[in-house]
Amino acid sequence: MMDRIADNRRFWLLLNLLLLVLHGFGVYCYVAAGFAHPVTQLWAIVLLIHILEFPLAFIAVQGRKVGWGTTIMATFIFGFTWWVPTRRGVFHA
Numbered sequence: 001m002m003d004r005i006a007d008n009r010r011f012w013l014l015l016n017l018l019l020l021v022l023h024g025f026g027v028y029c030y031v032a033a034g035f036a037h038p039v040t041q042l043w044a045i046v047l048l049i050h051i052l053e054f055p056l057a058f059i060a061v062q063g064r065k066v067g068w069g070t071t072i073m074a075t076f077i078f079g080f081t082w083w084v085p086t087r088r089g090v091f092h093a
Helices: 002-006 009-036 038-052 054-060 068-078 080-088
Strands: none
Touching: 002 054, 002 080, 009 038, 009 068, 038 068, 054 068, 054 080, 068 080
């Protein structure tokens, strides 16, 4: 069951869409209220976690012929919802 979900492209794309929505709200709330807004604080935490995922992402996509720039940008924006399916072959480089 979990393998079916983990290999489902639509599942990962939905998670990536949710992250894009969070980024949009995060930027909006930051512009409107600064870091005092809870959505902005959540967004900052998510970005920090994504930065901390860089080493894991490089290890995960090693051998998949993914450029370092793509790995950094995709991990910064999407985090594990990009590099896990890329490692599993759901997303192709």
